[in-house]
Amino acid sequence: MDESLGNSSMDSIEVGPTSPRVLVTPRIPAAVMMRETPLSTKRERQAMTPRYRGPMPKIFKSQQPQRSILSMTRKDTTPQLLTPHGPQPLESPLYDHKNTQSFLEQTFKIDEIIGRGSFGEVFAARCLEDSRLYAVKVSIAPIRQHSISKYREAELHMLIPPHKNLVRFYRAWVETDRLYIQTELCEQSLQQYCLIKHALPEKEIWNISVDLLQAVHHLHSLDMIHDDIKPDNIFLTRHKICKLGDFGLVINLKNPNDVKSAEEGDSKYLAPEVLNGRPTKASDIFSLGVTILEAATDLDVPSSGDAWHQIRNGQIPPRFFVGISPILQDLIKSMLDKDPLKRPTSQTLLAHASMKRKIFMRSLYVKWVDTSDSLTSLFKWILVWCMAFVSVVFRPVAWFHEEIQNRRSEICAQFLNPHQQHTPIHTPENSKAYSESLTGVALRQAVPSPFDFSDDENPPHSQRRLFQSAPVPPFPSRLNFDDDDDEDEEQATCSSSNSSAIEPIGDVSPRFRRPVTSMVQRESTPKSARRLLSAYRPSPGLSPTTSNFHNPSFSHQDHQASGDGFNNNMSMLTDQERTEKYRRMQQTEQHRDWIDRANVVDEAPPPMSCPPRIRRGTRDLPRLPLNFNLLDDEPAKKEGGDDVEQKREDKKAAPEMRRFLRSNSKQLRSKTQYLFIRVYFLPLLSLSSFLIKE
Numbered sequence: 001m002d003e004s005l006g007n008s009s010m011d012s013i014e015v016g017p018t019s020p021r022v023l024v025t026p027r028i029p030a031a032v033m034m035r036e037t038p039l040s041t042k043r044e045r046q047a048m049t050p051r052y053r054g055p056m057p058k059i060f061k062s063q064q065p066q067r068s069i070l071s072m073t074r075k076d077t078t079p080q081l082l083t084p085h086g087p088q089p090l091e092s093p094l095y096d097h098k099n100t101q102s103f104l105e106q107t108f109k110i111d112e113i114i115g116r117g118s119f120g121e122v123f124a125a126r127c128l129e130d131s132r133l134y135a136v137k138v139s140i141a142p143i144r145q146h147s148i149s150k151y152r153e154a155e156l157h158m159l160i161p162p163h164k165n166l167v168r169f170y171r172a173w174v175e176t177d178r179l180y181i182q183t184e185l186c187e188q189s190l191q192q193y194c195l196i197k198h199a200l201p202e203k204e205i206w207n208i209s210v211d212l213l214q215a216v217h218h219l220h221s222l223d224m225i226h227d228d229i230k231p232d233n234i235f236l237t238r239h240k241i242c243k244l245g246d247f248g249l250v251i252n253l254k255n256p257n258d259v260k261s262a263e264e265g266d267s268k269y270l271a272p273e274v275l276n277g278r279p280t281k282a283s284d285i286f287s288l289g290v291t292i293l294e295a296a297t298d299l300d301v302p303s304s305g306d307a308w309h310q311i312r313n314g315q316i317p318p319r320f321f322v323g324i325s326p327i328l329q330d331l332i333k334s335m336l337d338k339d340p341l342k343r344p345t346s347q348t349l350l351a352h353a354s355m356k357r358k359i360f361m362r363s364l365y366v367k368w369v370d371t372s373d374s375l376t377s378l379f380k381w382i383l384v385w386c387m388a389f390v391s392v393v394f395r396p397v398a399w400f401h402e403e404i405q406n407r408r409s410e411i412c413a414q415f416l417n418p419h420q421q422h423t424p425i426h427t428p429e430n431s432k433a434y435s436e437s438l439t440g441v442a443l444r445q446a447v448p449s450p451f452d453f454s455d456d457e458n459p460p461h462s463q464r465r466l467f468q469s470a471p472v473p474p475f476p477s478r479l480n481f482d483d484d485d486d487e488d489e490e491q492a493t494c495s496s497s498n499s500s501a502i503e504p505i506g507d508v509s510p511r512f513r514r515p516v517t518s519m520v521q522r523e524s525t526p527k528s529a530r531r532l533l534s535a536y537r538p539s540p541g542l543s544p545t546t547s548n549f550h551n552p553s554f555s556h557q558d559h560q561a562s563g564d565g566f567n568n569n570m571s572m573l574t575d576q577e578r579t580e581k582y583r584r585m586q587q588t589e590q591h592r593d594w595i596d597r598a599n600v601v602d603e604a605p606p607p608m609s610c611p612p613r614i615r616r617g618t619r620d621l622p623r624l625p626l627n628f629n630l631l632d633d634e635p636a637k638k639e640g641g642d643d644v645e646q647k648r649e650d651k652k653a654a655p656e657m658r659r660f661l662r663s664n665s666k667q668l669r670s671k672t673q674y675l676f677i678r679v680y681f682l683p684l685l686s687l688s689s690f691l692i693k694e
């Protein structure tokens, strides 16, 4: 049928010799009419019928499912692995027989459905056993038990030795009457590629021809016929290497019992002799010739009619070959020869002079791709291990840094805000004493003092905390009440009285010389009482168990009679010595008051102890101004009225702040390192894991 005639019949009709041309709606459906049209390219066809988006959909033997097959599968049998020696139970460390999910769902992570064919659905799925991506084809209809060809595709595929231009077979299994075939995943089919690109450049056509001829030659050398070569069954990797797939119609010529099903290859690519006979190796060459012609010319291959015969009679209009080299034209035409005997074999074609160089170049390219792939995977492997190692090494460091930073902030906040009550620095040594004092254990053990000095200005003991071992610069040592001469005596006095304050009588040990609770009592004792306490020192040589302190009959007179004590010492001193001694005592008292204020808390301690380095660094620091921006805390609220005083304090504290900053610069540096890990290392880690997934 003439092209112009076809167009006029579709768009307009002449009602009479004088009548004007009127547009009518064609009665014949476009699809039927298009079958009658002569050869055209797919692009031309698209222009004529804008809604045309590709070849007509296939007619399925069974109704195409509206939802995925997976949602319809029920697991009621154990999966059977198909092997050349028969079915065997399929095992995997990830598979749980008791689980109601299928083997596919348990051992794969399904990414998407990548295709639907007459046989089944094809999924892109990541195998959880090796973390690689595969294509898994699941049969649509349950496999009929007595069907001869029920596992045909899988059985034939597993028989074919692997080849770089054949889609690789991994395994196949049957579960609940459905066949699953796990194969290599490719990027797209040649049909999808051609629909986007239309006529491919000649260089690509040569690459495709070389790849497919090698694949067909591999099959033919095994005495196998593919019988379904078409763009839909040819797949492209991401490196544009062509692979022949879908071995459902393969004929094994070596097996005389191989009964082929009634299905035949796609009529568009069918060799003319197959209409009246059996498929042969030559028919595969014909199908391959039509495929290459379609890819090179963007020909819309007819499935029947005159156009179908036109191709088989070698009457392809020369306009389709415009821009194609004569060598490629000759190659295609020879493959489409009507006479199967005149058609070249795959071996003859590969041995062609023009082919040899191209095969060599292609094999180099394939090797390069393989090498780069292996190097990439090796690099990824090394990267993963390095990352794992580095993360193992640095993770505790990062965690430790974070803890230190938090702790530092807390400590600084205490020192920088004079109006805020201070949280104590808890050390492993005093944490026990802390918990004891909270529960009152230590206080209950303590022998009650004869003096009750608790008053309103002293908070309860349970709220008092100590810097147990805090040095008190620039003030004299807390035990150094008196002159150097009587230092020993003073210490003995203190330890004796302290021990008696916490320990039950008769159980005094030297390690309790400075128990915390006794310090609590001491810290909370008013000045006047402390002076009186010194009067209760035990006499030298008197054991703590017989100490006057614990003797209920002990009185002030007894104390004076024992000849020791504060008043006697003082009376023996000169005026100047006494003044000096008072001055020092005053300083000590002031400092003790400061400690008292600093140690009052009303909150539970944080769980982590402050590391000694920081404890040392921060202990000596004076209070710093409130507006220290290093901390994220809210600026402390100034109480009304003492703005001026506050400013003066701030000014005084400025050099102290500098000192503080200097001493903390090391910590800030470590914070920078920590940030470096957060900003560079962790994203690098996620990048590498992403690369590995890919």
Ligand SMILES: Nc1ncnc2c1ncn2[C@@H]1O[C@H](COP(=O)(O)OP(=O)(O)OP(=O)(O)O)[C@@H](O)[C@H]1O
Pocket (backbone or CB within 6 Å): 058, 114, 115, 116, 117, 118, 119, 120, 122, 135, 137, 167, 183, 184, 185, 186, 187, 188, 189, 232, 233, 235, 245, 246, 248
């Ligand atoms: N290994 C694979 N990699 C990528 N995509 C694939 C793969 N296998 C199949 N597909 C996609 O799934 C579609 C259908 O696959 P396949 O041809 O194997 O199914 P089919 O049921 O045999 O169909 P038909 O009988 O029409 O050939 C293909 O067109 C292709 O898009």
Ligand SMILES: [Mg+2]
Pocket (backbone or CB within 6 Å): 117, 232, 233, 246
């Ligand atoms: Mg197919």
